[in-house]
């Protein structure tokens with residue numbers, strides 16, 4: 189008998205978004221076929237999708253759909269070898285204006301997908317992009333955050349993603365499904381059309397390149413550990429391939445201490461790279477903003493032999509080059 193040469197198939201919800209196209213491009217490069225399910229609600233997604241399909245015309249299937257549509261979602265989980273659930277309402281600010289829609293997309297949408305998988309494809313590895321916001325306010329004294337940190341959902345976005353995070357974890361326990369949760373810190377990289385509401389590194393890059401003044405909410409000394417989307421894409425693949433190890437687990441994922449920066453440092457660095465003097469002013473702190481968040485990534489490192497390979501200085505240069513080439 190000859191071995192099948194059919195590529196493995198991955199369903200990527202939110203696959204036209206920033207992390208979605210990065211993950212799709214990575215997995216396709218590793219031999220997968222990507223089914224991208226996205227409602228294209230985020231500005232920039234059409235451009236991302238066009239880029240992905242142009243690059244890999246034979247390896248992408250696009251489905252314009254909403255994760256709130258449980259019936260349709262159920263159809264699309266069938267015949268997939270893995271599910272990467274990235275679709276979300278991603279901004280804390282938007283969640284404060286409309287908590288119900290935020291809940292419907294992030295909590296209910298995730299439950300829709302889990303139920304679809306439970307009924308139609310319970311064996312498939314199911315990877316969920318959670319967030320550091322499930323840990324609430326931390327400060328410098330807390331040090332890098334481990335998975336054992338108490339949960340303290342903050343903001344409607346933190347609550348809806350945290351709810352989804354706990355459902356995904358629990359489906360491994362109660363229904364013996366192959367689910368895994370990645371609690372992501374701040375991710376940056378090409379294909380990120382960041383705005384003031386979400387995706388701040390790319391937002392700073394696009395704004396400084398276009399000579400648009402920035403507003404910094406708080407003192408600008410908020411610290412984050414920054415991770416290049418290419419390193420995260422590699423981890424998505426590991427989480428799927430090593431599902432025997434990762435099932436039921438939660439991992440904190442970010443750039444770790446070597447890649448921690450505050451906002452003002454990043455602004456300075458971008459200014460130097462593009463040879464401009466960034467213009468900015470300060471405003472009040474925003475609800476749900478953490479003064480400090482740095483991931484302790486030792487669990488992913490020890491169990492999965494994963495760690496960031498792209499240091500922030502290099503990743504930022506690549507992001508600037510991508511954004512400058514957009515014109």
Ligand SMILES: NC(=O)c1ccc[n+]([C@@H]2O[C@H](COP(=O)([O-])OP(=O)(O)OC[C@H]3O[C@@H](n4cnc5c(N)ncnc54)[C@H](O)[C@@H]3O)[C@@H](O)[C@H]2O)c1
Nearest residue numbers: 202204205206207227229230254255274275276317372375
């Ligand atoms: N980028 C980060 O720094 C970061 C950090 C922590 C967690 N996350 C999580 O990672 C995931 C991807 O984030 P991203 O940065 O790529 O954001 P993104 O906005 O670029 O991607 C999200 C995608 O989901 C799609 N979408 C939104 N609502 C939908 C719906 N109802 N049905 C179908 N599709 C829908 C959007 O059109 C978009 O393409 C999200 O779940 C987010 O919460 C991101």
